[in-house]
Amino acid sequence: MSENRRLVRTVLVSTLALLLSLGTAGVSNAASAGKAGVFACPQSGQRFQLSGDTTKRVYLVGPGPAAYAVPNETVYFQLWNTWDGISVWPRDTVSSCFGGVRTWSNAYLVRKDGTNAVYIYDSWAGAFRWIPDEATFNKYAFAWNKVLVVTYTPSPVGGFWS
Numbered sequence: 001m002s003e004n005r006r007l008v009r010t011v012l013v014s015t016l017a018l019l020l021s022l023g024t025a026g027v028s029n030a031a032s033a034g035k036a037g038v039f040a041c042p043q044s045g046q047r048f049q050l051s052g053d054t055t056k057r058v059y060l061v062g063p064g065p066a067a068y069a070v071p072n073e074t075v076y077f078q079l080w081n082t083w084d085g086i087s088v089w090p091r092d093t094v095s096s097c098f099g100g101v102r103t104w105s106n107a108y109l110v111r112k113d114g115t116n117a118v119y120i121y122d123s124w125a126g127a128f129r130w131i132p133d134e135a136t137f138n139k140y141a142f143a144w145n146k147v148l149v150v151t152y153t154p155s156p157v158g159g160f161w162s
Contacts, residue, residue: 041097042067045139047086050093058086059094059101060140063161067098068124071105078108079120081143109147110154118147119154120161128154129161136161 042048042061049058058070070076094101102124110128111118118137119128131137137144 041093042087042089045141047080047141048089048093049086050091051088052091061098062102062140065098067094067101068107068122069101069103070107071103075104075107077146078106079142079146081145085141109142110150111147112153113149113151119156121154122161128156130154130156131161 042059044061044063046061047058048061056073056076058076060068060070062068070079102122104123106121106123108121109118109131110121118131120131120142121127122129131142
């Protein structure tokens, strides 16, 4: 009887050890799939906040491997209508995925009166960037009603936004 209990315990311990190692292997493989080596990174067009951050700072993954920090609600609501669509990511997302941020202290959307071309003022670069089409505009979930109609022609010194 005692030998049977030992055998059962041995089988249970072995099974538990096997299950734990398989579970850990699965987590390990999934975790290394991201650019950061710990988790997958947010993709272009995504807005996110960092877990545990008590500020209302929102980050936008822009074209290329760039993250733009929208520092406050005033700037945020110059680009979007609601907080909908914001995901929460681990605290080290910015440093692990992007190596830093470009802060938009005053980003806004403009269109010259009588034209359809929309530009975003990229305050980090100090330049207007042309948004090439409606699909790109929608990819970043910008709000059409936030586009300011202006009489001047924005000069897209900073290139285009895609």
